[in-house]
Amino acid sequence: MEAKKIKLSSQEHKPLQINPIKHSQPMGAALAFMGIKNCLPLMHGSQGCASYTKVLYTRHYNEPIPLYNTSVSDITAVFDGGDFSILMAIENITKKNTTLKPELIGLHTTGLTETKGDDVRSVGIHVEIPYCYVNTPDFEGGMESGWALTCKALILQHTFTCKDIKPKKLVLLPNVNIQPIEIEKLKECCTNLGFETFALPDLSTSLDGYLSEGQGKLATGGIAIEEIANLGDAQIVVSIGRSMKSAAEALLQKNEAIEHLHFNHLMGLEANDNFVASLMKMAQVTPYPLLKRWRGRLQDAMLDAHFLIGSSSFVVTGEPDMCVGICELLQSVGGTVYAVIATVYSPVLEEIKAENIFVGDLEDAKSYFQNADLVISNFHAERILHMQEKHTALVLRGFPNYEELGNQLKNDQLYEGSTYFLFEVANKLRELKYHG
Amino acid sequence: MVSRAKIKELMNESACSHNKDKKKGEGCDMPKPGMAAGGCAFDGAQISLFPYADAVHLVHGPQTCLGASWETRETLSSYAGRNHTVMGFTTGITTNDVIFGGDKRLDASLAYIVEHYAPEAIFVYSTCVTAMVGDDIDMTCKLAQKAHNIPIVPVHAPGFVGGKNLGSRLAGEAVLEHLIGTKEPEFTTPYDINLIGDYNVTGDMWQYLPLFEKIGIRVLSSMSGDGRVGDIRTAHRAKLNVIVCAKSLVTLCRKMQERYDIPWISVSFYGKRDTTFAIMEIVNALGDATLIAKAKEILAEEESFLEEKLLPYKEMFAGKKAVLNTGGNKAWSIASGLQDLGIEVVATSIRKSTEDDIQKAREYLGENGILMRAPASEQAKVIDEKGAHILLAGGRSLYTAIKKKISFIDVNQEKKVSYGGYNGLLNLAEDLKYAFNNPVFANVCAPAPWEV
Numbered sequence A: 001m002e003a004k005k006i007k008l009s010s011q012e013h014k015p016l017q018i019n020p021i022k023h024s025q026p027m028g029a030a031l032a033f034m035g036i037k038n039c040l041p042l043m044h045g046s047q048g049c050a051s052y053t054k055v056l057y058t059r060h061y062n063e064p065i066p067l068y069n070t071s072v073s074d075i076t077a078v079f080d081g082g083d084f085s086i087l088m089a090i091e092n093i094t095k096k097n098t099t100l101k102p103e104l105i106g107l108h109t110t111g112l113t114e115t116k117g118d119d120v121r122s123v124g125i126h127v128e129i130p131y132c133y134v135n136t137p138d139f140e141g142g143m144e145s146g147w148a149l150t151c152k153a154l155i156l157q158h159t160f161t162c163k164d165i166k167p168k169k170l171v172l173l174p175n176v177n178i179q180p181i182e183i184e185k186l187k188e189c190c191t192n193l194g195f196e197t198f199a200l201p202d203l204s205t206s207l208d209g210y211l212s213e214g215q216g217k218l219a220t221g222g223i224a225i226e227e228i229a230n231l232g233d234a235q236i237v238v239s240i241g242r243s244m245k246s247a248a249e250a251l252l253q254k255n256e257a258i259e260h261l262h263f264n265h266l267m268g269l270e271a272n273d274n275f276v277a278s279l280m281k282m283a284q285v286t287p288y289p290l291l292k293r294w295r296g297r298l299q300d301a302m303l304d305a306h307f308l309i310g311s312s313s314f315v316v317t318g319e320p321d322m323c324v325g326i327c328e329l330l331q332s333v334g335g336t337v338y339a340v341i342a343t344v345y346s347p348v349l350e351e352i353k354a355e356n357i358f359v360g361d362l363e364d365a366k367s368y369f370q371n372a373d374l375v376i377s378n379f380h381a382e383r384i385l386h387m388q389e390k391h392t393a394l395v396l397r398g399f400p401n402y403e404e405l406g407n408q409l410k411n412d413q414l415y416e417g418s419t420y421f422l423f424e425v426a427n428k429l430r431e432l433k434y435h436g
Numbered sequence B: 001m002v003s004r005a006k007i008k009e010l011m012n013e014s015a016c017s018h019n020k021d022k023k024k025g026e027g028c029d030m031p032k033p034g035m036a037a038g039g040c041a042f043d044g045a046q047i048s049l050f051p052y053a054d055a056v057h058l059v060h061g062p063q064t065c066l067g068a069s070w071e072t073r074e075t076l077s078s079y080a081g082r083n084h085t086v087m088g089f090t091t092g093i094t095t096n097d098v099i100f101g102g103d104k105r106l107d108a109s110l111a112y113i114v115e116h117y118a119p120e121a122i123f124v125y126s127t128c129v130t131a132m133v134g135d136d137i138d139m140t141c142k143l144a145q146k147a148h149n150i151p152i153v154p155v156h157a158p159g160f161v162g163g164k165n166l167g168s169r170l171a172g173e174a175v176l177e178h179l180i181g182t183k184e185p186e187f188t189t190p191y192d193i194n195l196i197g198d199y200n201v202t203g204d205m206w207q208y209l210p211l212f213e214k215i216g217i218r219v220l221s222s223m224s225g226d227g228r229v230g231d232i233r234t235a236h237r238a239k240l241n242v243i244v245c246a247k248s249l250v251t252l253c254r255k256m257q258e259r260y261d262i263p264w265i266s267v268s269f270y271g272k273r274d275t276t277f278a279i280m281e282i283v284n285a286l287g288d289a290t291l292i293a294k295a296k297e298i299l300a301e302e303e304s305f306l307e308e309k310l311l312p313y314k315e316m317f318a319g320k321k322a323v324l325n326t327g328g329n330k331a332w333s334i335a336s337g338l339q340d341l342g343i344e345v346v347a348t349s350i351r352k353s354t355e356d357d358i359q360k361a362r363e364y365l366g367e368n369g370i371l372m373r374a375p376a377s378e379q380a381k382v383i384d385e386k387g388a389h390i391l392l393a394g395g396r397s398l399y400t401a402i403k404k405k406i407s408f409i410d411v412n413q414e415k416k417v418s419y420g421g422y423n424g425l426l427n428l429a430e431d432l433k434y435a436f437n438n439p440v441f442a443n444v445c446a447p448a449p450w451e452v
């Protein structure tokens, strides 16, 4: 079947989505708040949005998800400008469970409360716990922007302005696609290069698949609100992913002296060489032994995998910041990216070199799947590929993955993660090509 | 738009046992801010209608409503055509639609669906934003129905009107108003029933339908497990409505009784006793002596067949005690299944249960059974006191089980196999066998080297 040519544009190419891959802004915001220590993520809307969000993350991570909602009803929707449901919700939640000691209320809106036009900012005056609000209507943007907006709001509303710089203090701003273990690895790498490192948001201790009691009540993220307040004296801010650029710029507003390093992604040799070189230069250090070792392993993996990947064509679907890294890594070992189908428009998509690249859904993707050797997509692609006559291999990445276990420990970043990723892809191709 | 009067009427449904201790006119409460958990009305409506595989289900709203909900339910279908239940359709409205209205987009979407997918019908779900903006979904659907010549059914259950239960009732309203009675069946029999409220999750219905067939009970239509829109349109010709574990659809049945004089009964197909009881209820209600005799004969046969297969399990499970912590009708239906396998159910949860469910739980567990009102804090103590061997609960309770070093089954997790009917009991028995034999629950909590 000939695949329909669709142009890359921020305008939709059809009136509806069929088998969507896009996820909503409130979902991204909720996840970002889960990366803050003792945060109470509070979705301002009707109960259903929070329930769906919970289901998505519970099944993706196999973890209890701390997420509350303001339970807006059609009655409160009419008389309440937001104050009543937000304040009552906070009171009801903390009264019901007096052991709950939230250090931050992470309030984000939904389509409903944005349509109503609630003033979520001024409600904050009446909240005694530190309060952060984000406007995340689900008729705009997507999961990636919801996460990024939240990160930006945390900085704008909570970080003190500052004139001094604390040498070797580094702030990492990872995009929504970076999984808990990857954040841990990134932090570890920066720490090993001599930096005092903070990640915002920091999921490395949240949703990371860790057995302990009483989970799911408050977020257990790795960065506390006082730490966010004091990010203004960092020497460097590192944004990873195009969606995070504006959050980094928000931090620069707090202190012009901060150095901003931006990377579209951290997959593959070139991106990581740039990343490591920049940090080495800033810290005036030499690389630690394991970093060198992993670079060598990645080089070896590239050579080992080049034959299988170099003779194959790929379709990648997902959030723009994820797609760009995967494409560049595959292309660096000769892979042909036949099509990229992104959830939403992002300028970074213009930088991807692929035969076809556009914003769409799995209905659009289907005809491209038939011409690919391997698809990288979320779990929804699985059924579509099963129904297809031609065998096409599948590597699951992106939200949601309801079927596989251990999603939080999938590691694709840095020299190390890129190595694992190449092997995973090559092994899938091997099964397909040599065993049908 | 949704009318307040309609919502109020449904909230006050006299057949709903949530309402027993409430004053007249009070009905189910509006949610308290921060306290409403679980799915919204739209979710409930979708659950009730989604299994119609020959129809397309179009969600008219922004991204959240459909984004995370499609392809999440194991509602199986035998439909030979393109199965739309494993697909997701949404208008995915944007800012522009919020400002100028989304009717045009909806209309264009309907045309697209008809052209590319040619479904038997389209259900159009309104959601919070499109209801708030005031899109005239009724009009758009009506015009599109005329233009495309297939039923296009607006479902008005935006999330903010309430929870899943209400949504399911509103779905019933939509079906009653737009589909039931719009087509005549090719033929009828005196043994025609409608199955209401079984969604065929993991093929639950297929566990008992073969028995129906052997006995001669015919399912004229289903709302909505493995259902077809064409069949539900003929539902008014059935002799009996059979509700399966779904109180929310009582309203629909009551109205069908008023309108078409169809009586209804409520049954469950969990475990051996319930299955037998359910089928006897159905044939008794149909009231035909030969049918009743046939049913008795076949059930006796099937039961002894099952008993034989259960023997090794019963031996294995002798003396085992279970604590059950799950909501709604599962609190007694799973208990019934466990008891059929010879396991003693020492406690079950009645948190958020209706009066009916509490009564049933008491009936099944007997006098000594513990009905837990606050299972989260009670269950650990109950396990100790009663010496329970297994905890069946939601994932959050896993920690209790491993701390007590007893077996655990997550009853809320999406199952892949059915526990329904006679054969489902064998699936449950298999799962229990593996849970009892698995050493993981004892192993995983070994003290860390730095703790000893």
Ligand code: SF4
Residues within 6 Å of the ligand: A045, A046, A047, A048, A049, A050, A052, A111, A112, B040, B041, B042, B043, B061, B064, B065, B126, B127, B128, B129, B157, B158, B159, B160
């Ligand atoms: S609460 Fe409203 S906006 Fe949220 S999922 Fe339900 S219908 Fe959609």
